[in-house]
Amino acid sequence: EVQLVESGGGLVQPGGSLRLSCAASGFPFSRYWMTWARQAPGKGLEWVANLKEDGSETYYVDSVRGRFTISRDNAKNSLYLQMNSLRDEDTAVYYCARGAEPFAEASHWGQGTLVTVSS
Amino acid sequence: QTVVTQEPSLTVSPGGTVTLTCAPRNGEVTSSFHPNWFQQKPGQPPRALIYSTTNKHSWTPARFSGSLLGGKAALTLSGVQPEDEADYYCLLYYGGAQPWVFGGGTKLTVL
Numbered sequence: 621e622v623q624l625v626e627s628g629g630g631l632v633q634p635g636g637s638l639r640l641s642c643a644a645s646g647f648p649f650s651r652y653w654m655t656w657a658r659q660a661p662g663k664g665l666e667w668v669a670n671l672k673e674d675g676s677e678t679y680y681v682d683s684v685r686g687r688f689t690i691s692r693d694n695a696k697n698s699l700y701l702q703m704n705s706l707r708d709e710d711t712a713v714y715y716c717a718r719g720a721e722p723f724a725e726a727s728h729w730g731q732g733t734l735v736t737v738s739s
Numbered sequence: 740q741t742v743v744t745q746e747p748s749l750t751v752s753p754g755g756t757v758t759l760t761c762a763p764r765n766g767e768v769t770s771s772f773h774p775n776w777f778q779q780k781p782g783q784p785p786r787a788l789i790y791s792t793t794n795k796h797s798w799t800p801a802r803f804s805g806s807l808l809g810g811k812a813a814l815t816l817s818g819v820q821p822e823d824e825a826d827y828y829c830l831l832y833y834g835g836a837q838p839w840v841f842g843g844g845t846k847l848t849v850l
Binding site for chain 2: 655657664665666667670679680681682685715720721722723724725726727728729730731732
């Protein structure tokens with residue numbers, strides 16, 4: 621069974637940093653693209669970033685490029701999202717997701733972790 | 740900024756059929772956008788339903804189907820069940836530096 625468990629969320633001040641983690645199990649982690657998506661309170665989904673199986677390619681939504689960094693450790697079956705220069709509008713539940721077949725983006729999702737940016 | 744539009748809300752009767760659509764604000768959807776569809780119920784993470792326009796995941800109920808309709812991506816629910824009441828999101832592939840964009844979502848009410 622595919623399991624994705626996010627952690628690392630919490631309250632942070634504007635301009636601060638936070639690192640999210642996603643622990644994966646139940647599948648060969650190193651064989652799949654991985655994705656972060658987010659959902660602000662009461663709002664819709666927003667695709668944030670993804671990266672290739674070996675970490676050699678990364679892609680970001682314009683609003684986080686240069687501030688967020690997606691990475692992975694295939695030896696630890698873990699996905700990360702380093703978030704710097706956080707803004708109020710980054711407040712959201714952050715979800716880790718796994719792809720499946722080509723262009724089956726985010727086929728499996730974790731339960732999410734809440735990030736609140738506020739002074 | 741890329742904007743993908745969906746109907747904000749729709750209502751359907753139990754047992755009925757409803758079609759949700761998804762398209763860029765200015766433009767049409769083709770198969771090269773590889774539309775994905777997701778269902779989200781309150782307090783839960785999204786659940787994937789459809790990928791690459793028409794393909795179902797192994798867990799997707801048979802009453803859900805995906806297609807292209809009049810230049811839009813479409814998700815059709817046939818024989819709607821009360822448990823289908825949820826928010827539905829499409830996801831389109833644009834490639835490039837920001838490859839994927841979610842639609843704004845449709846709140847489906849079964850009444």
